[in-house]
Amino acid sequence: MSDGMNTMQEGISVESIKSQIRKQELTPPLDELAEQYEERVGIRDTYVWKWFRYCFTFGTLDCVPDRRLEYVATHKSVLSMYITLIDDLSEVQADKASFREAKKIPFDHMTADTSDADVDSEYLEFMQEVWETVERLFEEAPRESEFRDLFEFDFKQTLHGMEYEYLVNDSMEITNEEELMDYTQHNMMILPAVDVDMMYSPAFDRRETHVVRKTAYRCQRLARMSNWLSTWERELEEGDFSSPLFTEAVEKGVVSIDEFESFDESDSTGSATELVAAVRDAGIEQDLEDRWQTQHSRLRSELPEADSVDLESYLDAFDTVYDYHMASKGLK
Numbered sequence: 001m002s003d004g005m006n007t008m009q010e011g012i013s014v015e016s017i018k019s020q021i022r023k024q025e026l027t028p029p030l031d032e033l034a035e036q037y038e039e040r041v042g043i044r045d046t047y048v049w050k051w052f053r054y055c056f057t058f059g060t061l062d063c064v065p066d067r068r069l070e071y072v073a074t075h076k077s078v079l080s081m082y083i084t085l086i087d088d089l090s091e092v093q094a095d096k097a098s099f100r101e102a103k104k105i106p107f108d109h110m111t112a113d114t115s116d117a118d119v120d121s122e123y124l125e126f127m128q129e130v131w132e133t134v135e136r137l138f139e140e141a142p143r144e145s146e147f148r149d150l151f152e153f154d155f156k157q158t159l160h161g162m163e164y165e166y167l168v169n170d171s172m173e174i175t176n177e178e179e180l181m182d183y184t185q186h187n188m189m190i191l192p193a194v195d196v197d198m199m200y201s202p203a204f205d206r207r208e209t210h211v212v213r214k215t216a217y218r219c220q221r222l223a224r225m226s227n228w229l230s231t232w233e234r235e236l237e238e239g240d241f242s243s244p245l246f247t248e249a250v251e252k253g254v255v256s257i258d259e260f261e262s263f264d265e266s267d268s269t270g271s272a273t274e275l276v277a278a279v280r281d282a283g284i285e286q287d288l289e290d291r292w293q294t295q296h297s298r299l300r301s302e303l304p305e306a307d308s309v310d311l312e313s314y315l316d317a318f319d320t321v322y323d324y325h326m327a328s329k330g331l332k
Contacts, residue, residue, distance in 0.1 A: 017327035024050040027074045029133050033081060040126050043088050048332040052077040055324055059317045061194065061212070063201040063309040072200050075137040076193050082106075082130045083158060083189055089123070090166040091240040098124060099166060103159050105131050107152070141199035146206065151195035154186075161186040165242040172257050177244045181221065184242065188227060190220035205308035215311050218299050222318045225292045229285065230325040231332070237272045245284050249275075254282040292322070 026034050026049060034049045056073035064072050089099040097118035104110035105128055112128065114121040138144050164183040168175045194216040198204050232243045241260050249255040255278050279285060296318070303311055 014327040021050050021054050024054040030074050030077050051332050052080045061197040061309050063204040064197050068200050079134050085127050090162050143199045147195045147199050154191040157186040158189050168242040175247050177247050180244050185220045185224040188220050188223040190216050208306045211304040211306050219318050226322045226325040230329050233276055248284050249279050254278050
């Protein structure tokens with residue numbers, strides 16, 4: 001890929017990227033939550049929280065004042081921890097009962113039932129603590145009330161996308177590329193993150209919200225494809241088939257639904273090796289890389305203008321995010 005590999009082309013190696021992320025400090029209150037996560041959940045390595053924290057430093061609208069940048073990056077990282085927790089309930093643990101209750105936590109009109117014998121009450125209690133931290137951080141956002149309704153709408157789309165992934169893993173015969181892209185792009189949480197940026201940006205012109213959202217929506221698709229390209233092999237080993245690479249493999253007759261459904265999780269490495277080879281040999285991974293490049297080029301050529309925010313620099317960040325996704329294969 002040409003434009004999509006700018007960071008690598010400038011001489012920053014994969015090992016350098018991983019080293020930068022590992023050196024990233026987790027600022028309060030993310031540091032304490034990461035420690036609590038390790039003690040109480042422990043599914044993900046600390047690398048993933050450092051990855052979020054590092055990438056949000058440059059993946060933020062430039063209208064956020066410099067003095068607020070570190071705080072906003074931490075805020076969005078804590079929000080990403082919540083999303084990761086609920087995502088793992090769906091994809092890694094396939095815990096439908098806990099997933100159903102976890103979706104209620106962010107909304108005042110609903111209360112998660114942690115007393116149900118079918119749910120993982122300790123996991124849900126930790127999720128509740130993470131969300132309470134998200135809310136406390138919102139108290140510092142000067143324009144929170146202006147964009148809160150928009151944030152809640154966008155966050156609901158994120159949860160809907162995760163529910164669709166759950167349905168795919170439960171019944172793979174429903175999956176198709178159109179719905180995967182429409183629904184699960186929201187799992188990248190780009191639009192909610194932009195809402196948070198605008199909440200912290202006193203000089204942002206609210207009248208330009210539409211051009212920011214249009215750009216962020218399209219960047220969200222780029223982020224989704226970057227994520228798929230960097231995680232599909234790990235997800236396959238976990239028995240998670242909610243990726244368009246697998247959908248395309250079925251549609252092309254490379255792999256059958258029966259082969260996915262009979263995936264041997266007790267021998268996940270051996271089973272995954274065969275399926276990975278089949279997908280890669282069919283050129284499906286390369287197809288998705290080419291689509292990333294095509295959509296990125298089109299977005300750059302059609303980038304709208306704005307006075308209170310630099311959308312070109314925002315798009316540039318997704319070149320770098322691609323590199324950081326690919327450099328972190330198997331680590332997040």
